[in-house]
Every structure is written in C-alpha cells, then in structure tokens.
Amino acid sequence: MFALVKKLLIFLVLLAIPNFITAEERKFNLGKIATKTEIAGWDIDVRPDGLGAPLGSGSAIKGEEVYAEQCASCHGDFGEGLDRWPELVGGEDSLDTHDPVKTTGSYWPYASTMYDYIYRAMPFGVAQSLTHDETYQVVAYLLYMNEIIDEDFVLNDKNIGKIKMPNVEGFLMPDPRPDIANVNGNPCMQNCNTPTKIIGKARDIDVTPEEEKS
Amino acid sequence: MKKNKQKKLKINRRELLAGSASLGVIALSSKVGYSKETNPNNLPPNVPEWTGELGDGVDANPYGMPSEFENNVIRRNVEWLTASTESSVNFTPIQDLEGIVTPNGLCFERHHGGVSIINPKDYRLMINGLVDREMIFTLDDLKRFPQSNKFYFLECAANGGMEWKGSQLNGCQYTFGMVHNVQYTGVKLSDLILETGLKPKAKWVLAEGSDSSGMTRSIPIEKILDDCMIAWAMNGEALRSEQGYPARLVVPGWEGNMWVKWLRRLEFGDMPYMTREETSKYTDLLPDGKARMFTWVMDAKSVVTSPSPEKSIIYKGIHQLRGLAWSGRGKIKRVDVSLDGGKNWQTAKLHDPVMSKSLARFTLPFEWNGQELLVQSRAIDETNYVQPTIHELQKLRGVNSIYHNNSIVTWKVNKDGTVDNVRLG
Numbered sequence: 012m013f014a015l016v017k018k019l020l021i022f023l024v025l026l027a028i029p030n031f032i033t034a035e036e037r038k039f040n041l042g043k044i045a046t047k048t049e050i051a052g053w054d055i056d057v058r059p060d061g062l063g064a065p066l067g068s069g070s071a072i073k074g075e076e077v078y079a080e081q082c083a084s085c086h087g088d089f090g091e092g093l094d095r096w097p098e099l100v101g102g103e104d105s106l107d108t109h110d111p112v113k114t115t116g117s118y119w120p121y122a123s124t125m126y127d128y129i130y131r132a133m134p135f136g137v138a139q140s141l142t143h144d145e146t147y148q149v150v151a152y153l154l155y156m157n158e159i160i161d162e163d164f165v166l167n168d169k170n171i172g173k174i175k176m177p178n179v180e181g182f183l184m185p186d187p188r189p190d191i192a193n194v195n196g197n198p199c200m201q202n203c204n205t206p207t208k209i210i211g212k213a214r215d216i217d218v219t220p221e222e223e224k225s
Numbered sequence: 226m227k228k229n230k231q232k233k234l235k236i237n238r239r240e241l242l243a244g245s246a247s248l249g250v251i252a253l254s255s256k257v258g259y260s261k262e263t264n265p266n267n268l269p270p271n272v273p274e275w276t277g278e279l280g281d282g283v284d285a286n287p288y289g290m291p292s293e294f295e296n297n298v299i300r301r302n303v304e305w306l307t308a309s310t311e312s313s314v315n316f317t318p319i320q321d322l323e324g325i326v327t328p329n330g331l332c333f334e335r336h337h338g339g340v341s342i343i344n345p346k347d348y349r350l351m352i353n354g355l356v357d358r359e360m361i362f363t364l365d366d367l368k369r370f371p372q373s374n375k376f377y378f379l380e381c382a383a384n385g386g387m388e389w390k391g392s393q394l395n396g397c398q399y400t401f402g403m404v405h406n407v408q409y410t411g412v413k414l415s416d417l418i419l420e421t422g423l424k425p426k427a428k429w430v431l432a433e434g435s436d437s438s439g440m441t442r443s444i445p446i447e448k449i450l451d452d453c454m455i456a457w458a459m460n461g462e463a464l465r466s467e468q469g470y471p472a473r474l475v476v477p478g479w480e481g482n483m484w485v486k487w488l489r490r491l492e493f494g495d496m497p498y499m500t501r502e503e504t505s506k507y508t509d510l511l512p513d514g515k516a517r518m519f520t521w522v523m524d525a526k527s528v529v530t531s532p533s534p535e536k537s538i539i540y541k542g543i544h545q546l547r548g549l550a551w552s553g554r555g556k557i558k559r560v561d562v563s564l565d566g567g568k569n570w571q572t573a574k575l576h577d578p579v580m581s582k583s584l585a586r587f588t589l590p591f592e593w594n595g596q597e598l599l600v601q602s603r604a605i606d607e608t609n610y611v612q613p614t615i616h617e618l619q620k621l622r623g624v625n626s627i628y629h630n631n632s633i634v635t636w637k638v639n640k641d642g643t644v645d646n647v648r649l650g
Binding site for chain 2: 042055058111118128132181185190195199207208219
C-alpha cells in the first residue's frame with residue numbers, strides 16, 4: 012500500500028516536470044519543446060496539396076489593385092518584367108523553342124508555390140508584409156493574367172491545392188544522371204578523335220567585366 | 226543600382242581610413258596604388274628599405290588581412306547578370322588560390338534577399354512536422370551536440386551556366402568561380418534528430434532560411450540522415466555573415482542552393498514541398514520543353530586555374546600548370562590534362578589530401594616556348610564518371626538547361642602568352 016502511494020507520488024512529481032515523458036527518450040536533453048504559437052508564427056510554407064495554406068481568400072479583381080501597388084514597379088503592369096526583374100505572365104508554348112520564357116503561367120507547376128513564395132519573399136525587401144487575403148488576391152490576379160482562372164474566381168485555402176497549372180506535367184523525375192556515356196573511368200588518352208577547331212571566343216562576345224588583369 | 230554604388234564607395238573610404246590609421250605612411254602609398262615595377266634599390270647587394278626601419282608592432286591589425294600587394298585577389302560579380310546586388314552572385318577568384326582551402330573572405334556569395342545580420346543570441350532553429358517532439362534550439366544548444374568537422378566543396382548549380390551556348394565570359398573566375406571549399410564545424414542532422422525523434426512517415430525535409438527571401442528547399446530524408454549537417458563555423462572561425470552566420474545547412478556534394486543559409490527551420494513531411502527554388506528555378510529545361518527536376522548531385526568537374534584567361538604566361542621555359550577538380554559523388558580519382566585540345570592527354574599529379582566531396586588540387590609541369598596551346602583538364606571520380614565535353618552535354622540536354630554544366634573548358638594560350646576562353650567544334 013505504502014509502495015503504491017510512493018509510486019503515485021513519484022508519478023505526480025514527474026507530471027509536474029515539463030516534457031517528462033520525452034526526457035528519457037531524448038538522448039542529450041538539449042533544446043526546448045516548441046509551442047503551437049511559436050510554430051504557427053514560423054510555419055508559413057504551403058504545399059502543392061494545399062497543406063499549410065492559411066485561412067483567407069481573394070479574387071483577381073481585388074488582386075489587380077494590390078498588384079499595381081506592390082508588384083508592378085518591378086514586374087510591370089502586365090507582368091512583363093521591367094529591366095531584369097522576372098516576367099510573370101505569358102511564355103506559353105515557348106519552352107521547347109530556342110528562347111524559352113519561364114513564367115508562373117508557362118512554367119510553374121503549382122499555384123501553391125506562388126502563394127508560398129509571394130508571401131514569404133515578396134514584395135522584394137518587404138518580406139511577409141502582405142496579409143493572407145492580399146496574397147490570395149495577388150496569386151488570383153497572376154492566375155487570371157495567365158488565363159488559368161476567371162476574373163471573379165475566388166481563390167482560397169480550400170481550392171489553392173486544386174488549381175491545375177498548364178505545366179504541371181512538364182517535369183521529369185527521378186534524376187537520370189549520370190546521363191553521359193563514359194562512366195567506365197577509361198577515356199581515350201592518345202590520338203583521340205575530337206574536334207579542335209576554334210568556333211567561338213569569349214573575347215569576341217565582349218561581355219566580360221573589364222578590369223585590370225592580375 | 227545607384228544606391229549600391231554609393232554604399233560601395235562609402236565602404237572603400239572607410240577601409241582606406243582604417244588602413245591609413247594602422248599602416249601610417251605606407252597606407253598613403255597604397256591609396257595611390259603601389260608600384261608594379263621592381264625597385265633596384267631593394268635588390269642585392271643593396272639593403273632594402275623595409276630592413277632599415279621598424280615595421281608595425283603586434284595588434285596593428287587585430288584581425289589580419291592579406292598583404293596590400295594582393296588586393297586584386299577579390300570576389301567579383303557580373304553586373305549585367307542580375308537586377309540587383311541583393312539577389313545576385315559573385316565569384317571566387319580561384320585563379321589566384323593555391324591548395325584546396327578557400328579563404329573565408331573569398332568564398333563566392335549568392336544571396337536572394339541580401340545578407341541577413343543576425344545576433345547569435347536571437348538565433349533559433351525550429352524543428353517541426355513529422356517528428357516525435359517539435360523543438361526549438363539555440364546556437365549554444367547546437368554547439369553542445371556531438372561535433373563534426375569536414376571539408377566540403379559548395380558549388381552553385383549555375384556555375385558555368387552562361388557557357389552552354391558558347392564561350393561567353395573570358396575569365397576562369399567568371400566561368401568556374403561559383404565554387405568554394407572550406408572545413409565546416411557543426412552537428413550532423415542524424416545526431417540532431419536523436420533529440421526530436423522521427424515519425425516513420427517522414428520522407429522529406431523542408432529547410433528554410435530566415436533571410437528576406439525565406440529560402441526554402443526540399444531534401445529527401447535519406448540524404449539528411451546520411452551526411453547533412455548544420456554548421457556554425459568555417460575554416461576554424463564562425464561562419465561569415467554572407468555565408469549564413471550564425472548557422473547554415475551543409476548538403477555535401479549537392480547543389481549550393483540547398484545549403485540554406487541563416488537556417489531557421491527544418492520541417493519534416495511526407496512529400497516534397499515544391500518550393501519556388503526547386504520548380505521555377507534549379508530545374509533543367511530540355512529541348513523538348515520538359516524539365517528535369519530534383520537534379521541535386523554536382524557531377525565531376527575540373528578546371529585549369531593557371532594558365533587561364535586571368536593568368537597569362539609570361540616566361541618561356543618550365544611552368545607548373547595548376548587546377549582544381551571535384552565531384553559530388555565522392556573522391557576525385559584522376560585528372561588528365563591536354564595541351565592540344567583533347568587529342569592527347571597526360572595524367573596530372575593529385576595532391577594530398579584528396580577527400581570525398583571536396584576540392585582536389587592537381588598540378589602538371591609543362592614547357593612553353595611561345596607556341597599556341599589548347600589547354601583542357603578532365604576529372605574522373607571514384608565512381609569512374611569521366612567529365613564530359615560540352616558537345617556531349619548539348620546532345621543530351623540542349624543549350625537551355627542553365628544548370629549542371631560540368632563540361633571540359635578549353636583555354637587557348639596565344640603566342641604572346643595571353644589566354645582565351647574558346648569553344649572547339
């Protein structure tokens with residue numbers, strides 16, 4: 012009887028120590044358990060299946076305003092990209108040409124990635140400043156400009172994982188490398204048959220930054 | 226762009242002031258540039274000027290910097306490549322380096338939202354998702370785990386990316402300089418997860434940076450548990466801010482973009498996260514419009530660093546050709562060098578130590594008597610992978626895949642000793 016009480020007491024004392032259940036499983040007993048609030052503040056990623064998409068919604072009509080204010084100064088009024096800032100719209104049917112144009116519409120396989128990236132990294136230099144609704148609005152506007160959704164479509168946390176992007180089938184896995192022929196470690200050493208005519212020179216292209224050579 | 230230039234000017238002025246305070250009169254001469262001519266008064270049988278006076282005492286430079294005569298050994302960028310310096314890249318001056326260790330201040334930079342400055346007291350690493358215990362670690366916590374010390378190269382997948390269609394940049398630094406090699410000190414992730422536990426469904430890890438780009442990449446659990454580590458030191462001292470101070474991810478042999486700097490979070494999940502960096506970027510577009518995804522390994526590669534476009538040949542007679550070789554699949558087994566554009570090859574000397582997924586140094590003595598040379602090097606790694614020609618890669622992947630150009634480059638030594646980046650065909 013006394014032994015049982017003692018066991019119970021020990022149990023109660025252990026209960027009072029935070030994480031007592033895990034303490035013995037942890038090898039080094041370093042770090043602390045993260046709270047739900049701490050995780051919620053940092054766990055901002057959104058997966059292709061929509062996991063992680065925060066509550067919120069937005070349409071292209073509303074997104075046009077946010078885009079004009081927050082995005083157009085670099086990406087252009089129509090997503091055409093100013094200076095060397097990225098183009099966001101167009102480029103369809105260009106991926107197999109000599110001059111492929113990779114935009115959210117022509118190349119990006121998932122709408123979730125647009126949400127994830129815009130929220131975490133845009134506007135450039137003011138990361139994580141858009142509200143969730145504003146982010147849905149901008150994504151909706153880009154999807155609309157790329158003719159993937161209609162202007163009144165309301166994008167939200169429930170349907171962002173279901174948007175079908177034009178290039179979703181455009182990616183190949185797994186990595187086929189080594190894809191080269193010679194993986195036997197014994198290349199030709201003497202009188203090898205290889206072209207040795209000079210067909211191009213970087214000096215002639217003349218785009219190397221000019222500086223005093225060492 | 227203008228703002229950046231002003232920033233640069235300011236820094237230069239500050240450096241000059243600091244220099245003149247510590248170096249006194251000598252700094253004045255460095256301001257106008259030191260003489261590139263030999264001063265016969267310093268040569269035998271004369272007593273050189275530095276012998277007849279005292280030099281600086283200890284602590285003149287509490288943190289020592291390279292000799293002022295080496296001030297051309299610096300990282301350089303190509304301004305037209307990117308829209309802003311905060312989301313840009315510069316290049317390691319590998320043509321000026323010896324051995325296999327890259328000095329910390331010369332390791333190339335690649336940022337997507339500028340360099341974050343983080344007080345280590347404010348540093349936290351969060352681990353969440355499919356683990357038994359979602360946890361937060363301080364930097365001091367990380368340093369109390371078992372320690373790992375390893376040399377690894379880090380190469381940007383876009384190193385040489387400008388050269389797919391033809392020879393474009395006339396420099397060893399600009400065409401091969403998105404690589405560096407340092408010794409990392411840190412904790413292996415296989416040790417770290419002993420603390421958090423791992424749920425059986427955990428197959429992928431999202432690594433996330435705390436910089437302004439919130440850099441994110443998905444990494445398969447097998448790699449995470451194999452050799453990935455969180456590093457807080459490089460070459461014996463704390464990480465440089467531009468390399469992710471106070472802690473970064475190390476993903477040995479795999480493309481540099483995955484080595485998330487300013488690492489703040491690892492989330493364990495059951496599928497890849499398909500972040501911007503692994504979908505719209507770092508995917509390799511093929512001629513048919515399809516793109517390879519998750520091409521992580523950096524294949525075997527080598528380059529002759531001297532002679533090279535920045536390293537003309539000045540003297541006739543004996544020279545030591547120098548170069549670097551590396552492979553994300555393991556150790557470098559052999560490096561061959563050709564002086565005639567790939568027709569005939571000889572095997573170079575590999576210098577110790579040759580370590581797995583680290584730069585390896587090779588040299589080869591050669592005579593130069595004013596003749597034209599077409600210099601190439603070809604790496605073979607321990608898996609027997611032979612570094613390919615650009616034509617072989619073009620045949621397989623076209624010219625628009627940007628990433629993973631590990632082909633053999635040709636340096637043409639001209640009759641006057643100058644060197645050109647050329648394409649053979």
